Amino acid sequence: MAEQPRADQPQAEEPRADQPRTGEPRTGGVELRTERLVLRGWRDEDLDPLAAMDADPEVMRYIADGSVRSREQTAATLERMRQGWEEAGYGLFALQLRETGEFAGWTGLAVPRFLPEVLPAVEIGWRLPRALWGRGLATEAARAVLEFGFARVGLEGVVSICRVENRASARVMEKLGMRLDRETELPVLGLRVRVCALSRAEYEANGGVPASGEPRSARGA
Numbered sequence: 109m110a111e112q113p114r115a116d117q118p119q120a121e122e123p124r125a126d127q128p129r130t131g132e133p134r135t136g137g138v139e140l141r142t143e144r145l146v147l148r149g150w151r152d153e154d155l156d157p158l159a160a161m162d163a164d165p166e167v168m169r170y171i172a173d174g175s176v177r178s179r180e181q182t183a184a185t186l187e188r189m190r191q192g193w194e195e196a197g198y199g200l201f202a203l204q205l206r207e208t209g210e211f212a213g214w215t216g217l218a219v220p221r222f223l224p225e226v227l228p229a230v231e232i233g234w235r236l237p238r239a240l241w242g243r244g245l246a247t248e249a250a251r252a253v254l255e256f257g258f259a260r261v262g263l264e265g266v267v268s269i270c271r272v273e274n275r276a277s278a279r280v281m282e283k284l285g286m287r288l289d290r291e292t293e294l295p296v297l298g299l300r301v302r303v304c305a306l307s308r309a310e311y312e313a314n315g316g317v318p319a320s321g322e323p324r325s326a327r328g329a
Contacts, residue, residue: 164237198230200214203245259316269304
């Protein structure tokens with residue numbers, strides 16, 4: 109029997125009749141809400157801010173080889189993110205600030221095919237515009253995605269992967285209660301990465317709350 113949601117769980121909502129539907133958001137009807145964010149499906153109008161984020165050298169500094177993306181590359185990525193939901197039943201959510209409606213990047217779940225040695229696995233990841241860094245939004249969104257992954261998708265575990273130099277992402281992983289699984293190299297690129305992991309048992313042992321004791325909806329750093 110499915111558990112009834114607790115008061116501190118991120119709220120999952122079915123699409124409302126007045127909800128914008130430009131570009132057919134494809135998240136299986138799933139929308140999550142936290143204190144400051146809406147995690148929703150992708151829309152056509154997300155391309156402009158997504159392309160601007162992916163063209164920022166600081167944002168892309170630790171992504172693969174650090175190359176920025178063209179608008180055409182970002183458009184292809186956007187379509188793949190939409191299709192991912194149809195193929196797997198989970199995927200990457202677009203983030204939107206509840207207060208202003210501003211696009212705030214993405215957070216979600218994907219298969220890390222770029223690192224075959226950890227497969228089979230599902231990775232939790234995030235990317236936010238530089239203007240929104242340092243406000244705890246990545247942690248807040250990722251906590252909601254963990255709840256979704258374990259409680260609704262039924263995952264037995266997740267990993268998260270970042271370049272060893274990427275201390276900001278490593279800190280988010282720590283706040284999510286993830287543990288270091290290994291350090292290894294990306295095939296072809298030869299870049300050193302840190303792989304952190306969190307099992308369903310570990311997540312449930314903490315009551316679905318990271319070891320810091322902060323509630324899922326709390327503002328992380």
